[in-house]
Amino acid sequence: MNDDIMQKPPARRLGQQAFVLRDSPDGQDELCVLLVEPVYRDGCTLPGGSAEADELPHLAARRHLESETGLVLPLRTILTVDYVSRQTYPEGLNLVYAGGVVTPKQAKAVNAHRPPEHIRALHWVPRSSLDTVMPPARTRRVHDAWDAWEHGAGRPLLLRGTPVPVS
Template sequence: MNDHLMRKPPARRLGQQAFVLREDPDGEGELHVLLVDPVYRDGYTLPGGSAEADELPHLAARRHLESETGLTLPLRTILTVDYVPRDNYPEGLNLVYAGGVATPRQAKAVSAHRPPQNIRALHWIPRHLLDTVMPPDQALRVHDAWDAWEHGAGRPLLLQGIPVPVR
């Protein structure tokens, strides 16, 4: 192995986000996606955050999802990967995991959950309103994840070539 290649590894963020849907509470048949309203940025985003050192990516997504929304879901299938060039933040990759469709009981638990201080509120938003409540790059990421979910186009996260177990 060439040790000199990793003496100064590149700084890169690895974001983990969860894509969770619920059926329309008004019974109109339209699905809604779960979004958070973070205090540190304008507009809504998917629940999630960065992985810690030596933390498996899907478990980081699950940890953030549980902390921010109260949901504990098995996350393994990646719906989309979004490369973000360096701008206000270091360059990064954001992995969006399929969380499935929440049951009415799970959706009720989200409504009762008190998110951490860095999250103002939790919202279930229909697809046609994404562009009005999210920054453009975030909305495009969610639209892409939604398309992948609808078409079954997700891929499992691999750990050294082996699909990670769903926990």
């Protein structure tokens, strides 16, 4: 085996995001997705962020979800993988995990949560309004994750070929 191959591995970002839904807060028969509004970029995005060195991807997603929204959810199923070419940031992959539909009690806790200073606000947004609060690329990512969630098309994250535990 030649260990020289990876002496200088390529730099690439690995983003982890959570797709979390709730019933419409205004009583409409519509689901809403949880979005964060960061202070460092325009528009909203799914909760999440980068994994640290040697941090398991699903645990990075869970860590970011908890710090940004207060939710602690088992994240194992990947709904979509979004490749982002190098532009402002190095090229990267964003993995979007299924967080499921939260209970009214969990949604209330999110609304009471005080996010970290890099998050301006938390929003519950119906699918029909995504285009008004997100740039097109992020909107397409959320629509793709939503489609996968609706059709049960997600895939479990594997660790060396074995599905990660749900916890």
